[in-house]
């Protein structure tokens with residue numbers, strides 16, 4: 417083969433690889449596309465995102481979400497722009513995070529900044545040049561007097577003057593706009609029934625909108641990853657209770673505290689999920705939405721109340737759960753004695769004294785691995801996220817043991833695991849001891865997830 421032939425072959429196989437990767441990636445995303453069609457997302461971001469030049473990239477991603485049938489409400493802040501106006505006009509005041517006293521001059525600056533940002537956002541959504549992500553996008557963005565505000569008033573003797581809070585929102589009109597495919601844009605200025613304007617905090621506004629519309633997601637775009645575990649990695653999921661503990665701990669930065677407290681409040685008031693996602697990472701909103709672990713921190717209502725370690729008294733209930741699946745071949749028969757011996761590996765889901773789910777975690781710590789087995793949710797309770805909760809709990813347990821790779825052996829549930837970040841491996845990838853016990857006649861598939 418001459419040099420040119422080799423180059424052609426290399427180029428061909430590279431493009432075949434690209435095609436294969438593209439198709440695999442597109443298929444992996446499909447379940448999320450189905451899941452989120454018709455959902456309502458509230459996206460809140462500070463004026464910092466605009467100052468840092470990240471607006472266009474965000475609008476490209478939002479237009480894609482909109483095209484996929486996700487209903488969007490955008491809420492922008494304007495703090496750096498207001499501060500800049502104040503500086504230019506020679507006023508000494510500078511705004512920090514959250515609700516702050518607002519003088520008449522600062523309110524004027526806030527109105528100017530809101531007007532300018534609103535026009536910038538409308539302009540960005542009006543782009544449609546060929547060969548750009550906005551080509552063929554025809555998205556209408558609509559703003560209006562949807563927010564009734566009230567004064568913050570005097571707090572601890574301090575008069576907050578023109579600073580306001582959300583009193584109510586016209587959820588019905590906002591819903592009708594998003595239902596017909598347009599996007600609602602909310603600026604951080606609201607009006608009282610007397611027609612007076614008030615300076616609002618973006619976080620308060622976004623949270624109120626998410627609650628009023630009973631949104632599936634509230635997403636705050638932040639300057640960086642702000643909720644990290646002790647080892648410096650981003651906490652990808654926090655139960656609301658844990659978020660509240662972190663908030664009480666007093667270790668968070670001012671920004672992190674403000675975003676996380678609003679995320680927690682939103683979830684407490686019925687928003688399904690609240691996310692903190694760094695806008696500094698290009699495409700972060702897509703990664704957070706369409707990949708299992710995302711790139712930011714997700715706060716969810718604490719649903720872990722039903723989860724607990726199994727005890728020897730649970731063996732009977734676990735056997736009852738497992739038996740039908742052993743009979744139909746979904747699970748490998750274990751026998752009561754094995755479960756009794758290994759009961760400390762099990763976690764169960766219990767509600768009102770009924771065990772309705774279980775999972776086992778068997779560590780192979782020499783090889784930094786662990787096996788997740790016997791993942792079961794009783795058929796009457798399936799489809800409500802309990803399986804996902806057992807998986808997340810098992811991942812957290814495994815991580816705490818220092819496990820780097822979690823594996824499962826499955827014959828019929830491969831797609832469930834693939835959707836949740838597991839990748840197919842082979843028997844040779846298993847710990848040596850586990851390879852020795854691999855049941856070749858069952859021919860189970862091996863799936864592995866890096867933790």
Ligand SMILES: CC(C)(COP(=O)(O)OP(=O)(O)OC[C@H]1O[C@@H](n2cnc3c(N)ncnc32)[C@H](O)[C@@H]1OP(=O)(O)O)[C@@H](O)C(=O)NCCC(=O)NCCS
Pocket residue numbers: 741746790791792793794797798799800801802803804805824825826827828829830831832
């Ligand atoms: C797998 C299992 C634990 C999931 O529990 P669950 O509480 O229903 O899980 P979730 O609610 O988090 O997820 C439900 C989703 O998984 C899907 N799903 C369920 N079983 C699946 C399977 N075998 N393959 C692919 N997807 C599956 C459901 O259709 C549902 O999809 P939707 O959200 O698009 O409607 C449960 O179906 C079960 O107990 N199955 C039998 C035991 C089993 O196969 N265990 C794995 C052994 S390796």
